[in-house]
Amino acid sequence: MSTFFQFVVEGLTIGSFYAxxxxxxxxxxxxxxxxxxxxxxxxxxxxxxxxxxxxxxxxAHLPLAFALAAAFAASTxxxxxxxxxxxxxxxxxxxxxxxxxxxxxxxxxxxxxxxxVLLTYGAGFRTYPHLLTQAGLNLHEVQITFAQIGIIxxxxxxxxxxxxxxxxxxxxxxxxxxxxxQDAARLMGIDVERLIQLTFFIGSVLAAVAGxxxxxxxxxxxxxxxxxxxxxxxxxxxxxxxxxxPGAMAGGFLIGLLEAFGAGYVSSQWxxxxxxxxxxxxxxxxxxxxxxxRVVERM
Numbered sequence: 001m002s003t004f005f006q007f008v009v010e011g012l013t014i015g016s017f018y019a020x021x022x023x024x025x026x027x028x029x030x031x032x033x034x035x036x037x038x039x040x041x042x043x044x045x046x047x048x049x050x051x052x053x054x055x056x057x058x059x060a061h062l063p064l065a066f067a068l069a070a071a072f073a074a075s076t077x078x079x080x081x082x083x084x085x086x087x088x089x090x091x092x093x094x095x096x097x098x099x100x101x102x103x104x105x106x107x108x109x110x111x112x113x114x115x116x117v118l119l120t121y122g123a124g125f126r127t128y129p130h131l132l133t134q135a136g137l138n139l140h141e142v143q144i145t146f147a148q149i150g151i152i153x154x155x156x157x158x159x160x161x162x163x164x165x166x167x168x169x170x171x172x173x174x175x176x177x178x179x180x181x182q183d184a185a186r187l188m189g190i191d192v193e194r195l196i197q198l199t200f201f202i203g204s205v206l207a208a209v210a211g212x213x214x215x216x217x218x219x220x221x222x223x224x225x226x227x228x229x230x231x232x233x234x235x236x237x238x239x240x241x242x243x244x245x246p247g248a249m250a251g252g253f254l255i256g257l258l259e260a261f262g263a264g265y266v267s268s269q270w271x272x273x274x275x276x277x278x279x280x281x282x283x284x285x286x287x288x289x290x291x292x293x294r295v296v297e298r299m
Contacts, residue, residue: 002141007260013148013217015256016155017043020210021233022240022248023162024203030179030243031199032095037106038086039207040230041113042079044223046208047215048117050075051126064131068216075208083204084197091200092193095182110227117223125222128215151213158206159249165202166245175199179243228272232259235279241289250291 021043028036053071062070090109094102136145166172178185178195186192214229215221232255240251255275262274282289 003264005140005142007264008257009142009144009148010264011257011260012152012253013256014259015236015253016151017210017214017229017252018233018236018255019155019249019252020158020206021229022236022252023159023245024207025234025237026240026242026245026248027162027199027203029237031175032091032182032196033099034091034102035106035234036091036203037103037230037234038109038113039203040226040228040233041110042083042204042226043207043211043214043229043233044117044221044226045082045113046075046079046204046211047221047225048121048126048211048223049078049208050212050215051128051221054129054131058129068131072209072212075212076205079208079211080201080205083200083207087197087200088193092196110230114223114227121223123223125220128219128221130219132216147217151217154209154213155249155252158209159245162202162206163245171195171198232275235275237289238279239282239289241291244289244291247289247291251289 021040024039024042025036028034028039050071053074054067057067057070086109090105091102094105132145132147134145136143136148166175174185174190174195175198177188178190178192182192185195211221211226214225233252236251236255237248238251239254240247240249242248255278258274258278259271262268262271266274
């Protein structure tokens with residue numbers, strides 16, 4: 001049983017990263033019905049900005065807490081601003097265009113981000129400084145580090161904060177109105193364009209936080225890391241019910257557990273088979289996901 005619970009800990013840790021990125025997918029889809037396939041690459045950009053910040057501050061011998069705070073702040077600001085810029089330049093002019101046009105644009109933005117980081121940092125791996133120790137708790141032969149506890153708790157806290165923001169604030173109410181009907185929201189005086197940009201900003205910030213946390217935990221990052229993780233996070237969003245915030249969080253943890261159990265009991269080479277097999281099964285059996293609601297298409 002100790003092995004089983006050890007896989008649970010590993011799955012929840014991996015699932016925390018998927019869940020935070022899945023929240024960005026689900027927010028954007030909930031507002032403008034767009035699958036933003038560039039979102040995984042924003043996660044990658046956030047990881048590189050965090051690494052750059054830590055590498056720059058390394059020679060200053062600053063306190064660890066200050067260096068980490070600076071890395072998270074720089075990553076969220078840069079990645080959030082990049083998300084807003086992408087929304088303004090690439091997506092908003094195409095909101096009235098056919099869905100295929102905006103989907104192709106999302107794939108193009110993904111390639112632009114990947115190749116921009118490739119040209120800037122190179123194709124090799126970059127290594128985060130080893131700031132997180134292996135100190136933690138040993139519960140009946142199940143090892144859980146304080147870093148893993150912090151990652152899981154932080155993911156839950158961010159999801160709860162986002163849920164509260166969407167359901168209990170004026171801007172959140174405006175977002176939900178926009179998700180129902182853009183034209184009606186505009187007639188009610190809601191600044192639709194700024195609200196869409198705010199949605200992209202929040203989603204990008206969550207992806208940046210996940211990117212820095214993954215970099216700190218696994219230490220190695222590269223320009224292609226956002227592609228596969230983005231696909232798995234998209235699978236998590238679909239599994240939970242895309243457009244549903246708690247569903248995206250639950251889907252992320254479920255995909256993380258599936259990956260951990262698959263790698264532990266079968267083989268890590270079969271991980272993608274399990275994950276994307278779940279995606280196909282959900283799309284065939286229950287396209288609205290575990291917690292999703294059927295959306296009426298408006299022509």
